[in-house]
Amino acid sequence: MSGAFAVATHGLSVRYGSKTALAGVDLRVPEGAVYVLVGANGAGKSTTMKVLLNLERRDAGRAEVFGLDTVARGPEVRAQVGYIPESHEHAYAWMTCGRLIQHAAAHYPAWDHAYAGHLIEVFGIGLQRKVATLSKGETRRLQLVLALAHRPPLLLLDEPTDGLDPVVRNRTLAHLAEHLADTPTTVLISTHHIHEVESLADHVGVLREGLLVAQMTRDELRRTVVRYRIEVPEGWQPPPELRTAGLRRSHAGREAQWTLVGEPRDVTARLAGAGATVREVAPLSLEEAALAFLAEEVSA
Amino acid sequence: MLVNLDPNDGRPLYLQIMDEVRRAIVVGTLRAEDPLPSVRELAAELVVNPRTVSQAYQELEREGIVYVRRGQGTFVSPSVRRGGGERRRNLAREVAKRALLEARRNGLDTEELVMAIQKLAAEEEDK
Numbered sequence: 310m311s312g313a314f315a316v317a318t319h320g321l322s323v324r325y326g327s328k329t330a331l332a333g334v335d336l337r338v339p340e341g342a343v344y345v346l347v348g349a350n351g352a353g354k355s356t357t358m359k360v361l362l363n364l365e366r367r368d369a370g371r372a373e374v375f376g377l378d379t380v381a382r383g384p385e386v387r388a389q390v391g392y393i394p395e396s397h398e399h400a401y402a403w404m405t406c407g408r409l410i411q412h413a414a415a416h417y418p419a420w421d422h423a424y425a426g427h428l429i430e431v432f433g434i435g436l437q438r439k440v441a442t443l444s445k446g447e448t449r450r451l452q453l454v455l456a457l458a459h460r461p462p463l464l465l466l467d468e469p470t471d472g473l474d475p476v477v478r479n480r481t482l483a484h485l486a487e488h489l490a491d492t493p494t495t496v497l498i499s500t501h502h503i504h505e506v507e508s509l510a511d512h513v514g515v516l517r518e519g520l521l522v523a524q525m526t527r528d529e530l531r532r533t534v535v536r537y538r539i540e541v542p543e544g545w546q547p548p549p550e551l552r553t554a555g556l557r558r559s560h561a562g563r564e565a566q567w568t569l570v571g572e573p574r575d576v577t578a579r580l581a582g583a584g585a586t587v588r589e590v591a592p593l594s595l596e597e598a599a600l601a602f603l604a605e606e607v608s609a
Numbered sequence: 610m611l612v613n614l615d616p617n618d619g620r621p622l623y624l625q626i627m628d629e630v631r632r633a634i635v636v637g638t639l640r641a642e643d644p645l646p647s648v649r650e651l652a653a654e655l656v657v658n659p660r661t662v663s664q665a666y667q668e669l670e671r672e673g674i675v676y677v678r679r680g681q682g683t684f685v686s687p688s689v690r691r692g693g694g695e696r697r698r699n700l701a702r703e704v705a706k707r708a709l710l711e712a713r714r715n716g717l718d719t720e721e722l723v724m725a726i727q728k729l730a731a732e733e734e735d736k
Contacts, residue, residue: 343658483653490649490659508614508622508656528621535619538714589714592619 313376315340315463315495316361320370323356323519330356332519333370338497343489343509346499347599348516354499355395357516358465361497362387374463388417391456395467395499397448399440406443406451407436410458417459425458431484445472453481460492469498470505482509503596510595515602523602527595534598537567538589539580548583551576568593568601610639610646614655622657626665628703630674634689635700641690645675645683 316338323331331353338344346354359365360372363383372379374386401409410429414420429436432450443451449472456464470478486509488494498506503513513530515523523530540563551569559566565585569576577587593601612629614622633639645651648666652659666683669675675683712722 341660479656482656486652486656486659487649490652507616509658511658511661531619531621588716589710591714592617594616 313340314338314373315342316344316372316374316497318357318360318370318372321357321360321367321372322369323353323360323365324368329519331360334516334519334521335524336372336514336521337524338495338512340495341493342512343496343498343506344512344514345503345506345510346497346514346516347501347503347603348499349501349603352516353519354516355467358392358467358497358499361465362390362392389462391459391461391464393449393452393456393464393466393469395471397445397472399448399451402439402441404440405436406434406438406440409440409451410434410436410454413455413458419459419461421458421460424460425454428454428458432481446474446477449473450477450481457488460494462494464494464496466496466498468500470500470502478505482506485509503599504594507595513595513599515599517603523599530598531592531595533572534568534570534593534601535573536589536591536593537569537576537580537587538591539565539567539585539587541565541585545584547585548579551579551583564588568597568604570601610643612646612651612655614657622655622661623665623668626651626655626662627669630665630669631696632700634674634685635696639685641685641687643685644681645685647682 314337316336318334318336321331321334321336322329334353334357336346336357346357348354356365360367361374361379363379363386367380375389377386379386399409401412404412410425414422414425428434432454434447434451434454438447440448440451449469453469456466470481473481482505485496489496496509498510500506503510511527513523513525513527514521525533543563545565573590577590580587610630610633612626614625614629618625630639630645639645645666646654648659648662651657651662655662666675666677670677670683673686674689676686677683708722708726709719712719
């Protein structure tokens, strides 16, 4: 890995009136990564993408795409991005799909006409259809054609699978994998359905109420956020340092189950040192591991 | 060759892909000079980042299990023989590791597990 970032934000903050949408976010998306940004609705995922495209103003901090400031170099940044907005509404609802695709082709010098034709076929776009008459799923498919056909080096996909039925969703994600094999691309996907894009993700960021509470590689997340099943003496109290590292726990008699963050070797040693016998160290699915950061006990 | 990824397996995806290739060689579904699926094909089939597949193939190449023919793809090395001793031992080790983990989870020690396996195997042979 070259160590360069396709996307980097530095202390990025956005406020809507008195409400904080993003609070000092330092997002780092390495070039070539498929980075999945997870969080509840309203956590700041869409705002992050809009700031990167300069569609949303920032209150503090800055953002760079391929080293270009997103405010000072907005048009250059946007030319390098394929974007699927969260909204299914389209500004050109009165156009036919074919007309809209021509319109986009004229806009991007890098438009690949042959590839666009292939995508239109793959995603079954009816060129004569009026954009306004498309269903949610059809709109998503049209947006995918528009985002991919100019082979941009960065894809910003805001809930890309929203509205797609399971069959189309799988075909779309498989197609995205092929696209990445053919075109060097960095992908930033926001979703609250991480299991839908789980296998594709190699980096994960977790947004919680405007704060980026976790950011790491998939492998690191799965290695360091695991569930420990422990046997404990009656009335056992966890040592203080583990109380802060614990994300979720449940108790049943002398057995406790705990999701903890840290090197499993260290955590196991600490638990043993505190009088608990570790019975099982179980990996979590990517979704469970990411969601652990959204649990209420995070800083308890 | 069929490659399956287990979403409950905590190991990195590239290691899982490597293991699937090794297993296919041990059981004989992949033989010397057989082509591996292209990075593009396997990435689309598994819905993973193509870079994950590339990483698995590069590691396998480093281990001498596969080699790259420029412009043609990745192939199983001619020296690889089905069920080579070391490869079988490694596979057995992985299977044993999983069994051991499961035993510990259930509060069983190694001896109890080994005895149970031997008893079960003897019973199955009698059938």
